[in-house]
Amino acid sequence: MSDARADERPLLLLVESGGRPYRGHLLASIAERHRVHLFCERPPTWQLDHIAGWTRIDDTRNGPAMAERAMRLAAAGPLRGVLSWSEPHIVPAAQVAQVFGLPGGPPGAVAACCDKALTRAALHAAGVPQPRSAAVATLADAARAAGRIGYPVVLKPRALSGSLGVVRADGPDGLAAAFAAARGAAAAGPASFDSPVQVEEFAAGEEISVDAVVHRGRTQPLFLARKSVGYAPWFAEVGHRVDAADPLLGDQQVMQVLHAAHAAIGLRDGTTHTEMRLTPRGPKVIEINARLGGDLITLLGRYATGLDAGLIAADAACGRAPVLAPDRKAVAGVRFLHPPADRxxxxxxxxxxxxxxxxxxxxxxxxxxxxxxxxxxxxxxxxRLAVAVAVAGTAGECEAALDAAEAALRLETA
Incomplete structure (x- = not known):
């Protein structure tokens, strides 16, 4: 790539890249059209093939400090956008964007997505369907909340992602172990709260997620994924499937809940990942994240629809109106392969x-x-031991291919 072309590309600040297996495809995409400058705590390795420059930051969770460093970066040329798809860094990234008057957030809305108690409060105030919940500090508080809500209940940390520390308690006998697991995960997380654990109503039904782009308050869905979970009472994500022709994309209730959730939180610009359960009483919001979905869902979306979520997120960060032009209709799925036993x-x-x-x-x-x-x-x-991705014409063909991939994994123990 020539220096002239590199200079013509808009300068985009990316706060942490995430790991290559799950986020590498996003960085590769945005680097085709942007000069990506990476703020990171550790020197980049594989990222060097895709970035124009990088700055080591002592704490990439400190938005005001990063804004000062970004001022130096912007002195060499206009900064067009600030982006992060890493959960601990989306609030700091939104704070940097706000300092420069760039799209992203606003920070208060992004923070409300990172704190499940704030999410629940905002959705409740707007009447958005969701499980009943309470933030608790002690096991006694959890027992009282579970008694009000009714078993089974789900316990989870207030501010973690990836289903870490999320566990179901079917009755009082299982509550102590579930509370200890959720509280332990919360203590190891990035945030500290007086009431660090959420106790929530168990919402029965299939779990889905919708990745979307928001531009000036208008929300547009990109693709919808159906999630597979396992290892009960935990909620381990064992796979996802994206169908470009999924009928739920045209489901009025699902789309109404999606738009209502975004309006309740107050998100104006950026990309989001909203998780719902399709309960017998209709869709209920499990969480809304002010970032792209993980677990290669964005890669599945590209395989299934042709929509490149990385480029869409970069455009949103730079204030460009999204151009959504899917060019295919396929079914793409991912399967996470696990060891057969512990240790x-x-x-x-x-x-x-x-x-x-x-x-x-x-x-x-x-x-x-x-x-x-x-x-x-x-x-x-x-x-997780390994990951496999398949693309096919139907959901059945996709699942069969993933079954074959799982059977093809060879593990020998030492």
Whole structure:
């Protein structure tokens, strides 16, 4: 790429890139059309192929401090946008954008998405359907809240993502263990609250997510994913499937709830990931995130529809109106493959390439030989061995390809 072309691309500040297996495709996309400058706590490695520059920041969760460093960056040329898709960094990124008068947030709305108690309060005030909930500090508080709400209940940290520390308690006998798990995960998280645990009504029904773009307060869905969970009473995300022709994209109730949730939170610009449960009484919002979805959902969306969520997010950060022009209709799915038992030491790990059907378009190993691994029930954060992605014409064909990929994974323990 010539220097002239590089200079013509708008300057975009990215606050942390996330890990390559799940977020690398987003960085690669935005780098095609933007000069990406990365703010990061650790020196970049794989990111160097996609960025124009980088600055080491002692604490990328400190928005005001980053704004000062961004002033120096902007002195060399206009800064067009600030972006982050990393959960702990979206509020600081919105604070930097606000200092420069750029789209993103506003920070208060982004913060309301990161704090589940604030999310619940905003949705309740606007009458948006959601599970009943309470923020609690102690086991006794949790018991009283569960008694009011009614079992089964779900306990979760107020400010974590990826289903970390989220667990179901079917009755009083299981409440103490569930509370300890949720509180322990919350204590290891980035935020501190007097009441760090949410106790919520269990919303029965299929779980879905909708990634969307917001421009000047107008919300437009990009694609919808159906989630598979396992390892009850935990809520480990074991797979997602995106169908470009999913009928739920035309479901009036789902879309009404989606738009009402965004209006209640007050999001004006950016990209979002909203999770819902399709209960017998209609869709209920589980959470709304002021960032793109994780777990390769954005890659599935590109395979299924042609919409590049990374570029759409970058355009939103720079204040451009989104141009949504899907160019295909396919079904794309991802499957996360886990160890068969806890505390296994990996001797060798790999896919049998001959056993993979052509519709499996991507496989990746997530652990190295010598690593000790456990199921998500024992280690939610690191309980994955590998990932497989398939693209097909129907949901059935996609699931069959993912089944074949799972069967093709070869694990030998040390």
């Amino acid at each position: 296994l030491t990996v001797g060798s790990l790999g896919f049998d390439a001959a056993a993979l059907p052509p519709s499996v378009v991507r496989t990746e190993l997530l652990v190295e030989p010598g690593a000790t691994v456990s199921t998500p029930a024992a280690d939610m954060a690191n309980g």
